[in-house]
Amino acid sequence: MASSTRVTFPNKVLPYLLLAPQLAITIVFFYWPASQAIRQSVLREDPFGLSTQFVGLGNFKRILSDPNYLNSLQVTVIFSIATAVIAMGFALLFAVMADKVIRGKGVYRTLMIWPYAVAPAIAGMLWLFLFNPSMGTFAYMIRSAGYNWDPLLNSNQAMLLVVAAAAWKQISYNFLFFVAGLQSIPKSLIEAAAIDGAGETKRFWTIIFPLLAPTTFFLLVVNTVYAFFDTFGIIHAVTGGGPGKATETLVYKVYNDGFVNLILGDSAAQSVILMVIVIGLTAIQFRYVERKVHYG
Amino acid sequence: MIQNNPIGRLIAHIILIVGILIVAFPIYYAFIASTQSLQDIMRPPLSLLPGGHFWENYTTALFGGIGRIGGVSVGRLLINSTIMALAIAVGKIIISILSAYAIVFFRFPGRMVFFWLIFITLMLPVEVRILPTYKVMVDLGLIDTYTGLTVPLMASATATLLFRQFFMTIPGELVEAARVDGAGPWRFFKDILLPLSKTNIAALFVILFIYGWTQYLWPLLMTNRNDMTTIVIGLRKMISFADADTEWHLVMVTCILAILPPILVVVLMQRWFVRGLVETEK
Numbered sequence: 172m173a174s175s176t177r178v179t180f181p182n183k184v185l186p187y188l189l190l191a192p193q194l195a196i197t198i199v200f201f202y203w204p205a206s207q208a209i210r211q212s213v214l215r216e217d218p219f220g221l222s223t224q225f226v227g228l229g230n231f232k233r234i235l236s237d238p239n240y241l242n243s244l245q246v247t248v249i250f251s252i253a254t255a256v257i258a259m260g261f262a263l264l265f266a267v268m269a270d271k272v273i274r275g276k277g278v279y280r281t282l283m284i285w286p287y288a289v290a291p292a293i294a295g296m297l298w299l300f301l302f303n304p305s306m307g308t309f310a311y312m313i314r315s316a317g318y319n320w321d322p323l324l325n326s327n328q329a330m331l332l333v334v335a336a337a338a339w340k341q342i343s344y345n346f347l348f349f350v351a352g353l354q355s356i357p358k359s360l361i362e363a364a365a366i367d368g369a370g371e372t373k374r375f376w377t378i379i380f381p382l383l384a385p386t387t388f389f390l391l392v393v394n395t396v397y398a399f400f401d402t403f404g405i406i407h408a409v410t411g412g413g414p415g416k417a418t419e420t421l422v423y424k425v426y427n428d429g430f431v432n433l434i435l436g437d438s439a440a441q442s443v444i445l446m447v448i449v450i451g452l453t454a455i456q457f458r459y460v461e462r463k464v465h466y467g
Numbered sequence: 468m469i470q471n472n473p474i475g476r477l478i479a480h481i482i483l484i485v486g487i488l489i490v491a492f493p494i495y496y497a498f499i500a501s502t503q504s505l506q507d508i509m510r511p512p513l514s515l516l517p518g519g520h521f522w523e524n525y526t527t528a529l530f531g532g533i534g535r536i537g538g539v540s541v542g543r544l545l546i547n548s549t550i551m552a553l554a555i556a557v558g559k560i561i562i563s564i565l566s567a568y569a570i571v572f573f574r575f576p577g578r579m580v581f582f583w584l585i586f587i588t589l590m591l592p593v594e595v596r597i598l599p600t601y602k603v604m605v606d607l608g609l610i611d612t613y614t615g616l617t618v619p620l621m622a623s624a625t626a627t628l629l630f631r632q633f634f635m636t637i638p639g640e641l642v643e644a645a646r647v648d649g650a651g652p653w654r655f656f657k658d659i660l661l662p663l664s665k666t667n668i669a670a671l672f673v674i675l676f677i678y679g680w681t682q683y684l685w686p687l688l689m690t691n692r693n694d695m696t697t698i699v700i701g702l703r704k705m706i707s708f709a710d711a712d713t714e715w716h717l718v719m720v721t722c723i724l725a726i727l728p729p730i731l732v733v734v735l736m737q738r739w740f741v742r743g744l745v746e747t748e749k
């Protein structure tokens with residue numbers, strides 16, 4: 172509505188020139204490769220690129236019945252849920268506490284946001300350094316306590332380590348959003364509940380938590396996207412998908428099949444499946460985030 | 468005022484302090500390790516206080532060159548990361564502000580088509596088109612170049628959408644007034660739009676600087692030469708848990724140097740960053 176009455180400049184050529192840089196980069200580096208991925212996903216090519224043949228949905232069928240792919244799908248789902256739940260749980264706890272204190276708010280926030288600036292791969296390396304069996308101090312402590320700790324050999328421990336690193340890095344981001352969400356809840360509502368005799372715990376679950384739902388939902392989507400895609404560095408730097416295939420996420424598998432094992436058709440088909448996942452997540456994000464309610 | 472509850476506040480402080488410990492400890496520990504000798508690092512548990520090898524370790528790493536990555540110095544890696552982060556941040560801001568300007572302040576055939584073309588790139592992150600993108604880069608001869616490291620990451624929908632959203636809140640009267648005064652599109656852009664966008668630009672700069680600095684998959688694919696890679700990838704190449712010859716004290720120095728610049732940017736520009744982050748993502 173507003174856009175039809177918008178006052179604009181009458182130039183005919185200028186807008187195209189202004190758009191040119193972005194469009195050029197977008198077409199060369201986004202659309203062209205993406206269309207290639209879709210094309211290759213229906214072709215079967217030998218690793219040397221000597222011959223190709225059209226196989227229709229053959230690559231997709233093979234992937235979706237490949238136990239390795241299904242394993243990496245399962246790994247990704249477990250990894251994403253665990254990362255999102257832990258990162259959001261801690262962030263919410265800290266944000267609620269930060270909302271309560273009067274003094275030192277700024278200091279806490281400043282210290283809380285550090286991990287945002289740390290690259291996921293480095294977060295992974297920091298945690299591996301603390302917990303690696305040969306010289307990590309924590310690994311040493313765990314072993315002294317009698318546990319057999321070796322994330323480089325034990326799959327569950329490897330998963331635990333990458334989840335910890337991924338969640339640690341994401342706490343800052345979630346914290347900032349929860350703090351902003353909490354600030355937008357009108358204090359009068361909480362006061363009214365307090366006058367009615369609702370205790371602190373009750374106030375949290377009946378008023379604060381439901382009012383935070385839009386923020387929580389938004390963060391859930393963002394954290395899922397993060398766990399799916401941005402954690403490639405953590406997996407690559409810490410476990411390399413191992414031990415076995417215990418931490419091989421979907422993105423890591425696309426990379427590994429394409430670059431290390433050179434199975435182009437499979438890698439392309441996996442890319443296309445990932446594309447569908449991203450489109451789904453983005454659609455959800457925009458559908459609900461548009462509706463993100465602002466209280467107060 | 469809700470009941471004044473000093474005990475509740477005390478508990479809140481305690482939980483927050485524990486939180487800070489969790490959040491800061493891995494970084495602090497890396498710093499401690501970066502001031503120890505290799506022998507001390509290899510003998511856990513590590514002391515919780517800095518050791519006496521600060522200058523020695525930092526100067527060796529910064530200027531000496533590290534064996535595992537072909538003798539390239541950490542200084543060189545830092546320069547590469549800085550170039551990458553700055554170029555991506557500045558390039559992306561310029562490119563997106565121009566296209567948002569075109570989309571909001573001009574009417575021309577194909578406007579919505581272009582808008583959607585840009586919007587859809589949101590759904591095509593590098594991770595879903597790894598192999599074909601790599602092939603394009605090889606064909607264009609962009610492997611191991613700064614152009615290859617930066618230009619393809621400069622186009623993305625988020626920044627454009629943000630500027631578009633902001634531009635739409637600018638009242639039409641302002642444009643009209645400018646036109647009545649005889650200001651062309653360039654004058655309007657330079658004298659009115661840019662000054663109004665200052666806070667948005669500052670916020671985006673922080674977010675994009677971090678984005679560029681923390682890239683992993685892209686530099687991993689785009690660089691083969693150790694002297695062209697970023698500090699994050701260089702760090703990964705230095706580490707091996709299988710070999711005994713990893714120079715851990717230098718690795719930890721590199722680690723600290725790799726996280727210090729983005730942390731400084733975030734902490735020093737905190738005000739814009741927090742506002743920008745919470746607003747951009749809405």
